[in-house]
Amino acid sequence: MFNGVNGVSTINIRPPQEYAKYEYEVEIDGKKQMACVEKTPNGRVTIKVGDGKDVKVINTDVEGLMKFNKNYRPKDILYSSKPEEKTNDQKEVYSGKLAQIMKNIAVAGMMINKNNSMQDYATQQMLINNQIQQDSFNAMQMHQQAVDTALQAHNMAVQMTTPGMGIV
Secondary structure, eight states: OOOOOTTOOOOOOOOOOOOEEEEEEEEETTEEEEEEEEEOTTSEEEEEEESSSSEEEEEEEHHHHHHHHHHHSOOOGGGOSSOOOOOOOOOOOOOHHHHHHHHHHHHHHHHHHHHHHHHHHHHHHHHHHHHHHHHHHHHHHHHHHHHHHHHHHHHHHHHHHSTTOOOO
16 A cells, blocks of 8 residues: 655645637727737736737736727627618609509509418418427427436435345
């Protein structure tokens, strides 16, 4: 049996520390520059900003990084809070009786399409409802199988751990 070696002290093993390093583009005073960010496990953040020639180093913490990103990182277009406005530039091409005839034809076409689309919609909804019922039935079967398997495993575990009730 091995108890130890004379003259060797014990070693404390620490969990690995994570360092984060990433780059992204920022806009400062109208100029696009690259920002290189390094985070250390103790909460210190180093930001290097520059265009390659003139590099500025900012030492801060995570809160300072958040303020830096808020001030200088370009806004994401996907999450813009201002909705895009569409202008209605459609002009009236026809006038007088011809315009009324064209409008009547358009309304009649919409009514015909509406009737057809309502039938298609009802058929589509019926198919969707059937699929939902089938999916829920399949889910119930899978759930019941899982419950049965868990019950069998539990009963076997109880049988194996009860004194005098080993495998017969």
